[in-house]
Amino acid sequence: MTNAQATADLPSEDTSTMRPAAGPWQIAMRRLLRKRLAVAALVLIAFFYFVGLFAPLLAPSDFRDQNLEETLSGPSWDHPFGTDRLGRDQLSRVIWSARTTTIVTIATVLTGSLILSVGLGMLSGYLGGKVDTVIMRAGEAFGSLPALPMLILINATMRDRVKGWVDNLEGWLSTDQPLFYVIFGVLALIGVAALAAWLLAGSGGRSGAWLALAVTSAGAILALWGVQAVFAMPGASDYFLIFGALSLFFWVGGARVIRSQVLALRETEYVLAARSMGAGTWRIIVSHLLPNVSPIIIVGVSASLGAIAGSEIALTFLGVGVHDPTPSFGALIFDASSQPVIRNHPHLLIAPAIVVGLLIFGFNLLGDALNDVLTPKAR
Amino acid sequence: MEGLLAYTVRRLLWAPVILFIVSFFAFSITRLGPVDTVDVLAGPRADEEAKERVRQELNLDKPIYQQYGIYMTNLIRHHDFGESQTIYRGTDVWDIIWPRILVSMQPGIVALVIAFSLGTAVGVFAALRQGTWMDPVAISSFLFFQSIPVLVSLPFLVLIFVVKLGWLPAIGWGGPEIDVGPQEVSLGIFSRHIILPALVLSLPGVAGVARLVRATTLAVLGEDYVRTARAKGLPELEVVGRHVLRNALLPLVTVIGLSLTTLLEGAFFVELILGIPGIGQLGFQAAQSRDYDVILALVLIVATAFIIANIITDVAYTFIDPRIRFGAQQGQ
Numbered sequence: 001m002t003n004a005q006a007t008a009d010l011p012s013e014d015t016s017t018m019r020p021a022a023g024p025w026q027i028a029m030r031r032l033l034r035k036r037l038a039v040a041a042l043v044l045i046a047f048f049y050f051v052g053l054f055a056p057l058l059a060p061s062d063f064r065d066q067n068l069e070e071t072l073s074g075p076s077w078d079h080p081f082g083t084d085r086l087g088r089d090q091l092s093r094v095i096w097s098a099r100t101t102t103i104v105t106i107a108t109v110l111t112g113s114l115i116l117s118v119g120l121g122m123l124s125g126y127l128g129g130k131v132d133t134v135i136m137r138a139g140e141a142f143g144s145l146p147a148l149p150m151l152i153l154i155n156a157t158m159r160d161r162v163k164g165w166v167d168n169l170e171g172w173l174s175t176d177q178p179l180f181y182v183i184f185g186v187l188a189l190i191g192v193a194a195l196a197a198w199l200l201a202g203s204g205g206r207s208g209a210w211l212a213l214a215v216t217s218a219g220a221i222l223a224l225w226g227v228q229a230v231f232a233m234p235g236a237s238d239y240f241l242i243f244g245a246l247s248l249f250f251w252v253g254g255a256r257v258i259r260s261q262v263l264a265l266r267e268t269e270y271v272l273a274a275r276s277m278g279a280g281t282w283r284i285i286v287s288h289l290l291p292n293v294s295p296i297i298i299v300g301v302s303a304s305l306g307a308i309a310g311s312e313i314a315l316t317f318l319g320v321g322v323h324d325p326t327p328s329f330g331a332l333i334f335d336a337s338s339q340p341v342i343r344n345h346p347h348l349l350i351a352p353a354i355v356v357g358l359l360i361f362g363f364n365l366l367g368d369a370l371n372d373v374l375t376p377k378a379r
Numbered sequence: 380m381e382g383l384l385a386y387t388v389r390r391l392l393w394a395p396v397i398l399f400i401v402s403f404f405a406f407s408i409t410r411l412g413p414v415d416t417v418d419v420l421a422g423p424r425a426d427e428e429a430k431e432r433v434r435q436e437l438n439l440d441k442p443i444y445q446q447y448g449i450y451m452t453n454l455i456r457h458h459d460f461g462e463s464q465t466i467y468r469g470t471d472v473w474d475i476i477w478p479r480i481l482v483s484m485q486p487g488i489v490a491l492v493i494a495f496s497l498g499t500a501v502g503v504f505a506a507l508r509q510g511t512w513m514d515p516v517a518i519s520s521f522l523f524f525q526s527i528p529v530l531v532s533l534p535f536l537v538l539i540f541v542v543k544l545g546w547l548p549a550i551g552w553g554g555p556e557i558d559v560g561p562q563e564v565s566l567g568i569f570s571r572h573i574i575l576p577a578l579v580l581s582l583p584g585v586a587g588v589a590r591l592v593r594a595t596t597l598a599v600l601g602e603d604y605v606r607t608a609r610a611k612g613l614p615e616l617e618v619v620g621r622h623v624l625r626n627a628l629l630p631l632v633t634v635i636g637l638s639l640t641t642l643l644e645g646a647f648f649v650e651l652i653l654g655i656p657g658i659g660q661l662g663f664q665a666a667q668s669r670d671y672d673v674i675l676a677l678v679l680i681v682a683t684a685f686i687i688a689n690i691i692t693d694v695a696y697t698f699i700d701p702r703i704r705f706g707a708q709q710g711q
Contacts, residue, residue: 140393141400144686148644149662149678153405156666156674157412164414310528317530318647320666330530337534337652339550343542353531361526 028295031373038369041362048359051095052102059092063327072345081351084335094351096327101359103230104243104312105305112247112308113301117254122285122293124255125262136259139252147249148314154245155320159237162244166237173228180228184221191217235326242312242321250308254300261293295374302370306363313356329356387694394690401682406447409675410439416671420464460676465668466661472676476658478564480680482552483657485568486649487642490580494638497581498588499628503619505589506596518593521586530648533579537652540575547575550654576649583645584638591634595627602626632695639688643681 022030032038051058067087075082081090124135173180191214198210230236265271271288279288315321316330324331332352335341341348410416418425421433433439438446453459460472467475501521505514524532540547554570556563599605600623608618647659654660658677665673 141397144397144689145401145682146640146643146685148647149681150405152662152666153674153678154408154412156669157408157671160414161412306526313528314530314644314648318651318663318666333530333534337530337537339537339541339654342534342538346538346542349534349538353534357527357531360528360531361523364526 024295028373032369035369035372037365041365041369044358044362045366048098048355048362049102052098052100055095055099059089059095061089061092063088063093063096064325065089065092072348074345074347082345082347084348090332090348090351093327093332094329094355097329097332097352098355100239100322100326100328101309101312103239104246105308107230107239107243108246108250108308109301109305111243112250113254113304114297116247116251117300118258118293118297120251121255121258122262122289125259126266126281126285126289128263132259135255139255142249143252145249147311150249151245151311151315152318152320154248155241155315158245159241159320162241163237166231166240170231170236173224173231175228184224187217187221187224191221235322238322238326242315246308246311250304254297254304257296257300258293261296262289265289265292299367299371299374302363303367306360306367309363310360390690390693394686397686398683401686402451402679403447405675405678405682406450407443409671410443410446413669413671454679460679461672463670463673465670466664466673472673474562475673476661476676476680478562479656479658479661481564482655483646483650483659485566486573486576486580486655486657487646489568489573489577490584490642490645491635491638493577493581494584495588495631498585499592499624499631501585502589502592503596503624503627506593506600507619509597514593518586518589521582521589524582525584525586527583529579529583529645530652532582533575533648533652536575536579548572552655572653572655576653576655579649580642580645584641587634587638588631591630592627595630596623599623599627632692635688635692639685 032042065088067083069087070079070083071085071087073079073083073087079089079091081094084090084093120135120139124132171177175181194210194214194217198214201210230239265288271284274284274288312321313328313330313333316328317334318330319334321330322328329352333349333356336345336349336352416437417430417433417439420437421430425433438449441449450461453461458473460476462468463470463472463475498521501517505517508514508517541549548571552565552572554566554568554572556565558564605618605622608622609615613621643659646657647662649655650657650659651663658681662674662677664670665677
C-alpha cells in the first residue's frame with residue numbers, strides 16, 4: 001500500500017525509468033488473490049458458469065431425453081448421478097440446471113443490480129430533491145416487504161400473461177421475420193454512419209457524440225441478437241418472469257448504498273471543479289462519479305449473486321419459477337426431497353443439493369472477500 | 380424529545396401510505412395479472428352466460444380502483460378476505476388462514492428464541508476470547524450454517540435423522556390439539572415434530588446475531604464503566620452480566636425484524652418438505668391451484684405484519700436506547 005502510494009505520488013517525469021504504478025484495481029486484485037478461500041470460491045464459480053454457458057456441449061444427453069426402462073436407477077458409469085423417475089440422466093439435468101441459474105443470475109444482475117440500482121441510486125444521490133424522494137420512498141416500500149411471498153404472488157398470477165407477451169415478442173423478434181433484419185440493418189447503418197462521421201470529422205471537430213452513437217448502436221445490435229437468442233429458447237417466458245420479478249426487489253439495497261456514496265462525492269472538490277468548468281450532469285455522472293462508486297457496485301453485485309441464485313431455486317422449488325421440463329436446481333431438489341424418494345433413492349438429492357450448497361457458499365465467500373478488498377473501511 | 384416525537388409520528392404516518400401502495404399493488408396484480416380468473420372460477424365447462432355472472436359477482440367488470448375499494452371496504456368493515464375459489468371452494472379465506480398462522484408461529488417462535496439465545500452466547504463468548512483461536516472458530520462455524528440454504532440442509536437432515544437414524548418422526552405435525560373456532564390446531568410445539576423445523580430455521584440466524592453481539596460487546600468492554608467495575612473487584616460474571624450484557628444487547632432489537640424475514644422465507648421450505656400445515660404450505664397450494672384470493676390475503680397479512688414489525692423495531696430502538704433519547708433532549 002505505502003509503496004504503491006509513494007510511486008503514485010512521484011512527479012510524472014520519472015516514470016520512464018521505473019515500473020508503472022499499480023492502479024487501485026491491480027492492488028485490489030492482488031489482495032484478493034492472496035486470500036485462498038476467495039480464490040477457491042472464484043474458481044468454483046468460474047467453473048459453474050463455464051458449465052452453465054456451455055451446457056449444450058457438455059451434457060451427455062438432452063434434459064428431455066427419457067428412458068422409461070431405466071427409471072430411478074442408482075449411480076452407474078452410464079449415469080454417474082443416476083436417473084430420475086422418468087429415466088432422465090441426472091447429470092445432464094444438473095448441467096442444464098446450471099444453465100438456468102447462469103441465465104437468471106446474469107440477467108438479474110444486468111437489469112436489477114446494474115441498470116436499476118446504479119442508475120436510480122446515482123440519479124437519486126446526484127439530483128436530490130423530488131427525484132430523490134420518489135426513488136427512495138419507492139425503495140422503502142419494496143424494501144419493507146418480505147420478498148418471497150411477493151415473488152410468489154407475481155409469478156403465480158402473471159405467468160400466462162407474460163407467456164403471451166413473450167410469445168408475441170418472440171414472433172416480432174424471431175430471425176424468420178423480415179422485420180428483424182430491417183431493424184438490424186437500420187441499426188448497423190446508423191452505427192457505420194456515426195463511426196464514419198466521427199472518423200471523417202478531422203481531428204479538430206471530432207465530437208464524442210458520434211462515437212457514443214456508434215457504440216450505442218453496436219450495443220443495441222448485440223442486445224438484439226442476445227435477446228433474440230434468449231427468446232428462441234424453450235421456457236424463455238419463465239426466465240423473463242423470474243428475472244423481471246427479482247429485479248424489482250433486488251435494486252433497493254444497492255441503490256441505497258450508491259446514493260449515500262454519491263451524496264458524499266457530490267460535494268467533493270473535483271466534482272465542484274468539473275461543474276464550474278461547465279461539465280454537464282451526464283458527464284459528471286459518467287466520468288467522475290461512476291469510477292468512484294464502481295468498487296461499491298462490484299461488492300453489491302457479488303453480495304446479491306447468492307441471493308439471486310437462491311431466489312430462483314427457491315421459486316422453482318415452490319412451483320412458481322421455471323417449469324418442467326426446463327430443469328432447475330429447485331425442481332431437482334423438490335423432486336428428490338419428498339419422503340418416499342429420500343427414503344428409497346437418496347442419490348437423486350445428493351448431486352443437486354451439494355452443487356447448490358457449494359455455489360451459494362462460494363458466492364458468500366467471494367462477496368465477503370470482495371467487501372474486505374474493495375471497501376476502504378474494512379482495510 | 381421533539382425530534383424523537385417527530386420521527387415517531389413520521390414513521391407512523393408513513394405506514395398507511397406503504398400499506399396502501401402494497402395492498403393496491405398486490406390487489407391489482409391478482410385482478411389484472413391472470414388471464415384466466417373467470418375460467419378458473421366458472422369451471423371448465425361454463426358457457427358465456429355463466430362467465431358473465433361470475434364476472435359480475437366478483438365485480439371484475441368494474442374499473443380496478445372500484446374493485447379495490449369494494450375489497451378493502453369488506454376487509455376493514457367485516458374482516459372479510461373473500462372466499463377460497465379452488466382449494467377449499469366456498470370457505471372463508473380467513474377461516475383457512477388463521478389456524479395455519481397459529482401452526483406456523485410455533486416453529487417460528489422456538490427458532491427465534493434459539494437463534495437469539497445461542498447467538499448471544501456465541502457472540503459474548505467470542506468477544507471475551509478476542510485474539511485467541513476460539514473467537515474466529517466460534518463465529519465462522521455458524522457462518523457456515525448461514526450460507527447453506529434451508530432447502531439444501533433440510534433434506535439432508537431428514538435423510539440422516541429420519542431415514543437413517545429414525546430418531547425423529549417422519550413427516551407431518553402432531554401434539555395436543557386446541558380449538559380455535561373453525562377447526563382444531565395441533566400444538567406441535569409440545570411434540571417431537573418441533574425439533575427439525577426449529578433447528579433448521581434457527582441455525583442460519585445464529586451467525587448474524589453472534590456477529591452483532593460480538594461487535595457490540597467488544598465496544599462495551601472498552602468503556603470506562605467496565606474498567607471501573609473490574610477495578611472495584613466485581614467478579615467477572617457480574618461484570619459481564621450486569622454491566623456489559625445490558626448495554627451490548629440493546630442493538631439486537633434492530634435485527635428482530637430482519638430475522639422475521641429469514642424465518643418466514645424458511646417456513647415455506649420447512650413446511651413443504653416436512654408436511655407441516657402452516658401458511659407456507661398454504662401459499663404453495665394456493666399458487667399451484669391458482670387460488671388467487673388466498674395468495675392475496677396471505678401477502679396482505681404477511682406484508683402488514685412486516686411493516687408493523689419494522690416500525691415497532693425502529694421506534695422501540697429510539698425509545699429504548701437512552702443515548703439516543705438523551706441525545707435528542709440535549710439537542711434542544
